[in-house]
Amino acid sequence: MRRRHTTTRLLAIAALALPVILPATPAAATTPTAPARHLSDVIPAPVETHPDAHNTFRITPLTVIRTTPGSAAAWHVGHQLATTLRPATGHPLPVLPVRSTPLPEIALLIGGADDRIGQQGYQLDVTRRGVTIRANTPAGLFAGTQTLRQLLPAEIEAPERQRTTWTVPGGRIIDYPRFAYRGAMLDLARHFHTVDDITAYVDLLSQYKINYLHLHLTDDQGWRIQIDSWPRLTTVGGGPGTGVDGVGPGYLTKADYKAVVAYAAARHITIIPEIDMPGHTNAAQSTYPELNCDGVAPPPRTDIAVGYSSLCINDELTYRFVEDVIRELAAITPGPFLHIGGDEAHATTDEDYRTFMNRVLPLVAKYGKRASGWNEITQADLPTDAVAQFWGTGTTNASLAAAAARGNKVIMSPANKAYLDMKYDANTRLGLRWAGLIEVSDAYGWDPATRVTGVGENAILGVEAPLWSETLRTLDDIEYMAFPRLPAIAELGWSTTASHDWESFRTRLGEQAPRWRLQQVNFYPSPQVPWI
Numbered sequence: 001m002r003r004r005h006t007t008t009r010l011l012a013i014a015a016l017a018l019p020v021i022l023p024a025t026p027a028a029a030t031t032p033t034a035p036a037r038h039l040s041d042v043i044p045a046p047v048e049t050h051p052d053a054h055n056t057f058r059i060t061p062l063t064v065i066r067t068t069p070g071s072a073a074a075w076h077v078g079h080q081l082a083t084t085l086r087p088a089t090g091h092p093l094p095v096l097p098v099r100s101t102p103l104p105e106i107a108l109l110i111g112g113a114d115d116r117i118g119q120q121g122y123q124l125d126v127t128r129r130g131v132t133i134r135a136n137t138p139a140g141l142f143a144g145t146q147t148l149r150q151l152l153p154a155e156i157e158a159p160e161r162q163r164t165t166w167t168v169p170g171g172r173i174i175d176y177p178r179f180a181y182r183g184a185m186l187d188l189a190r191h192f193h194t195v196d197d198i199t200a201y202v203d204l205l206s207q208y209k210i211n212y213l214h215l216h217l218t219d220d221q222g223w224r225i226q227i228d229s230w231p232r233l234t235t236v237g238g239g240p241g242t243g244v245d246g247v248g249p250g251y252l253t254k255a256d257y258k259a260v261v262a263y264a265a266a267r268h269i270t271i272i273p274e275i276d277m278p279g280h281t282n283a284a285q286s287t288y289p290e291l292n293c294d295g296v297a298p299p300p301r302t303d304i305a306v307g308y309s310s311l312c313i314n315d316e317l318t319y320r321f322v323e324d325v326i327r328e329l330a331a332i333t334p335g336p337f338l339h340i341g342g343d344e345a346h347a348t349t350d351e352d353y354r355t356f357m358n359r360v361l362p363l364v365a366k367y368g369k370r371a372s373g374w375n376e377i378t379q380a381d382l383p384t385d386a387v388a389q390f391w392g393t394g395t396t397n398a399s400l401a402a403a404a405a406r407g408n409k410v411i412m413s414p415a416n417k418a419y420l421d422m423k424y425d426a427n428t429r430l431g432l433r434w435a436g437l438i439e440v441s442d443a444y445g446w447d448p449a450t451r452v453t454g455v456g457e458n459a460i461l462g463v464e465a466p467l468w469s470e471t472l473r474t475l476d477d478i479e480y481m482a483f484p485r486l487p488a489i490a491e492l493g494w495s496t497t498a499s500h501d502w503e504s505f506r507t508r509l510g511e512q513a514p515r516w517r518l519q520q521v522n523f524y525p526s527p528q529v530p531w532i
Contacts, residue, residue, distance in 0.1 A: 039171050042150045043487045043508050044209055044494035047121075048174040055127045055170030057104070059085070059152075063130075065095045066107045073138035076266070078108050081145045085152075090161035105130040106148070108141050114174050120211070121176025124148065126168050139268040140176075143209050147173060150207075154514035179448070181411060181462025182493035183212035183272070184486065186478070187421075187469040189219035189283070190304070191248030192238070195256050197475045199263045204479070204521065206267040208490035213264055214272040214339060214464060217252075220282035220301045220309055224251045225273065229324040230288065237283040244470050246302045254332055261334065272372065273329050276341030277322065278348050278356045282309040290317055304470045307346030313356050323363050330367035338364050343374035343391065354380050361386065372411070378403040387461055390452060391415050393435055401454025409461040412448040418489055420467040420481050424524055430471045430481055440526045444488035444505055447497060465489040476522040483516065483523035484509050506530065 039049035065082050067074040078095040086093055093106075113123040113134035122135040122144030133144035151169060155162040184205050186193065202213060217225040221244055223237035238251030252260070261271045281291075282301045289297040293312040311318045330338060340360060345353055357373075357380030364371040365383065372387040378399040382388070384407045390400055393416040404410055412418070415435035422438040423431040436442075443465075449457040465486055472478055487509060492500075510530040516523050525531055 036167065037151050037153065037169050039151065039169050039173055040504075041508055041511060042147050042173075043505075043512065044491040045496075045499040045504070045508070046147065046173045046175040047496055047499075049171065050173075051169060051171040052126075053170060057126050057128060057131055057168045057170065059089060059091065059093075059106075059166035059168070060104060061091045063091060063093060063104045063106065064101055065093055066101055066105045067095060067097045068108070068110045069097050069099055071097070071110050071138075074108050074110050074141060077138055077141045077145060078106075080142070080266075081106070081108070081148070084145075084149060085156060087160060088156045088158040088162045089166055107132040108145070109134045110138070110141065111136065113140075116174065117176045120180065121174075122147070124173040124175070126151075126170045126172075128170075131168055139211070142206075142268045143175070146207050146209060147175065150515075154511075154518065157515045157518040159518075177209070177494045178496055179460060179462035179493050181212055181464070182210050182490060183214055183411065183462060183464035184210050184420075184482075184489075185214035185216060185274075185413075185464055185466035187216040187219070187467060187472075188224040188252070189216055189222045189276075190244045190469040191473050192222065192224055192243060192250030193469070193475070193478070194250065195252070195260055197478065198260050200475055201478060201482075202260075202264045202267055202269055204483070204519075205486070206269060208487050209494050210486075210490055211268060212270050212272055212335075212337075212462075212464070214274060214466070215260075216274045216276065216466075216468075218275050218283060218341075219280045220306070221304075222248060222251075223283040223287070225257060225275075225329065226251060226253045227325055227328050228254075229328065230284075230321065232287045233284060237287040241302070242283065242300065244302055244304055248469075248473065254328075258332055261332070265334070270335040270337075271333065272335060272337040272339050273333055274339035274341055275325055275329065276343070277360070278311040278313065278353065279307065279309055279343070279345035280341060281311050284321075285309060285311070288321075291321060306344045310345060310347040310352075311356070313348065313352040318356075319359055319363075322360055323366075326360075326363050326369075327367050330364075330369050333369070336370045337372050337387070338367075338369035339372045339389075340364060340377070341373055342377040345376065350379065357381075375400050375410075378408070382406075382408055384408060387411060389413055389464065390455070391419075391466070392452075395451060396453050397455075400452060404455045404459035408459075410452075410455050410459050411461050411464050412451055412455075413464045413466055414446070414451055417443060417446045417451075418463065418465045420465050420485055421470070421472065424526065428524075430477055432468075432470060438485065440484050440488055440506070440509070440528050441502060443485040444492070444502060446492070447500070448492060449497075463489055463493040479522040480524055483521055484512070484526060484529060487512065 067078040082093040135141040222242040223233040234251040389411040
């Protein structure tokens with residue numbers, strides 16, 4: 001079993017009094033390892049690094065993790081860090097919610113950081129005495145621990161004790177994101193992916209400061225989320241024979257979905273559920289004949305064609321169905337967004353499309369959620385808080401630019417740059433190529449703020465890397481298409497435009513390879529990257 005599949009268990013390692021006598025462990029023997037790490041050897045690239053070669057810190061058997069007293073959230077981040085570092089170091093690393101210790105420490109503190117870091121950033125200081133990470137929120141603190149993880153030797157990702165010296169380079173990092181939203185999308189509809197697969201992906205996403213995971217839960221080939229008021233959606237629409245080629249059955253129960261939401265939240269990732277409509281609805285319509293204008297259920301579809309299905313726009317039952325789905329899904333989704341799809345509705349007339357969206361958008365608000373959808377939703381009368389997700393391959397989109405001018409925010413996911421299911425080259429076994437071939441340099445070589453005319457920096461909420469699953473059946477498939485391109489999109493979302501440099505990125509990306517091998521990540525060894 002891969003290390004990343006193991007669900008974190010809370011351990012009662014919170015000694016509240018000092019002095020503390022820590023159990024001794026044998027000193028780690030020093031062996032040749034990778035070159036010394038530098039503060040800038042991180043993905044995404046930090047905003048500021050101020051190295052100090054005379055102030056490196058070494059994690060030893062005496063090191064403790066100290067957290068802000070009285071902050072359960074800070075203690076939880078400390079516990080997560082300890083759980084990550086203990087296997088490879090072999091050190092106990094107790095987590096102590098105290099004001100000070102006489103021991104070498106990694107301190108995780110809420111407050112007292114640089115004014116610029118905002119709600120998601122952090123300040124990381126390394127001296128001979130220890131490492132101090134300060135942030136204004138637990139999310140920022142967690143982001144800082146992911147940077148610390150990358151500053152340590154790659155062997156820190158090993159599942160068992162390693163014979164190396166755990167040195168952290170000295171100095172200061174000031175870091176905060178360019179965009180508040182840095183997302184990934186996983187398609188569960190074309191081929192279903194299990195809770196274990198999803199949480200494994202969450203573990204990898206969190207290492208690169210991704211903070212949203214958009215789950216595409218429904219499509220023509222399958223319905224993957226339990227809806228109590230329409231039970232056959234999953235038992236039939238997500239049952240045996242569903243999915244591309246009829247080999248991707250399965251669905252999330254509400255308990256499964258809640259478990260995924262909680263697992264992601266513990267890693268400061270918010271789940272966004274998507275119910276695609278009014279098109280991409282054949283799985284629902286083949287299950288419930290009454291959702292069709294003629295009352296006749298179409299046959300299930302297991303091909304990858306698009307644009308042929310549409311809900312019955314002028315039937316009130318359609319809106320009762322949609323409201324039931326939104327109501328039940330909103331009730332189990334603590335995050336702010338509910339994605340209503342809206343793409344490729346070619347079987348719906350433009351007038352009917354606008355009618356449908358103008359009925360459905362208020363339903364999302366009725367149940368306390370902020371609507372998001374693919375960029376086609378800009379054809380409707382959008383509320384100002386609705387978010388449009390751009391997936392086109394061009395650089396102009398008049399309705400998107402008009403929506404941005406009215407104040408709607410945009411998530412950038414251009415298919416020929418950010419779609420992780422596109423082939424790397426003509427020989428890639430997995431993936432499609434309708435949006436072109438996307439090598440790592442293509443995924444990295446664009447600016448979200450200049451991609452679409454009329455959609456500038458202030459209009460952009462963030463970026464997202466979608467991964468459609470027509471050809472993806474396993475976690476290995478997911479990893480192969482996501483890595484190494486996902487870190488490229490993550491850096492575009494987090495790092496400043498001033499730090500955007502392909503040569504620097506490809507070097508830092510190559511240094512990730514030993515970490516991925518230790519985590520058993522099935523990455524694509526792009527010839528563009530100097531892997532080590």
